[in-house]
Amino acid sequence: MSTSINGGPQRPSLAYANAGPALNAVIKQQAEDFYVDEILGFEPSGVGEHVFLHIEKRCLTTLAVRDAIAKLAGCKLMDVGYSGLKDKWAVTRQWFSVYLSAKTEPNWLKLMIDSPSSQAYLRVLKVARHDRKLRRGTHKENAFTLVLRDVSDVDCLSMNAEDYFNQRLTTLREQGFPNYFGQQRFSSQNLAKARQLFDIDKRMPREQRSLCLSAARAYLFNLLLSERVKQDNWSHYLAGDVLMLAGSRSQFSLHEDTADWVNSSAADELMRQVNSIEQRLSEADIHISGPLCGRGESPLSAAALALETAVFRSEQALVDGLCRQGVEQARRPLRAMPKQLKWQFKSEKLQLCFVLPTGSYATVLLRELVEC
Known part of the structure; x- marks a missing residue:
């Protein structure tokens, strides 16, 4: 059995952080090719x-x-x-x-x-x-050991496969990758069922309802993140952004007032803060956050709020439906940073080892690397 990780009937075409993958590979040719160890923390x-x-x-x-x-x-x-x-x-x-x-x-x-x-x-x-029940999202991270087989060219490469992997994986290790929700989140037509749930207030079992609501939130998050990847600001500060500390759910934002830019000393201080934010982003100490839509006022302002509003305009029914269902809004990092990333390429086979934070998908990392 092999599995496709790019595309899918319920996932729109999502932007790549780098150029699309130049190599084909087969993932999950056998179950042992995809090993995951959940780390409680x-x-x-x-x-x-x-x-x-x-x-x-x-x-x-x-x-x-x-x-x-x-x-x-x-x-x-x-x-x-x-x-x-x-x-x-x-x-x-x-x-x-x-x-x-x-x-x-x-x-x-x-x-x-x-x-x-x-x-x-x-x-x-x-x-x-x-003394407590294990609840969703409690564990700290997941350790992966993956094997990609039958590596072959998609396009004519100007370098050999080993050099390609060394270059791509070094970039992923240093810059991270867009923290899209993976195709798994949209299985069993959950997004289409969510639209039905919102359109006609259809009743459904609690577990199925939860999966549908999660699919709708994931879809909207992916839309926003893809647009920011296209604009090359998914890991750069946009005025009004909400930021998250790496490895934490703690959030903060800069207090920006257009009046501050009239006062030169206030403008200088704000610019200093923005430069500090960019430095911390480059060091992966913090990440830009994206929306997990639900009820409540958006914490964004300025350019970040304008961009989000524009992206969601065509999917306002989903945004409103999540609010009516009583889902509480939350935030999720736009970027995922793989830790302990190691790799070895030999005989058309690539072995990868890395650790991802809870909620990030190994298959999303792979889509930046190969066409599967």
């Missing part, structure tokens, strides 16, 4: 009513594992927590929690699955107690 406390399970799975969805845990524990699905959805056609390690309270803890070895016919397996690696 904290240790379970060892006490509490929640059991944390560290699980390795192959060719199984996160929700299939959740269902199996709930069945074995004899609890409701809502009592099982997980931080992120992991790919099915892959080998992934991730954490789950299950609320047991006074229930007898089951034999977790019974969760073991090994099915040669479906190529699926599930193994429990560690069991620990904790």
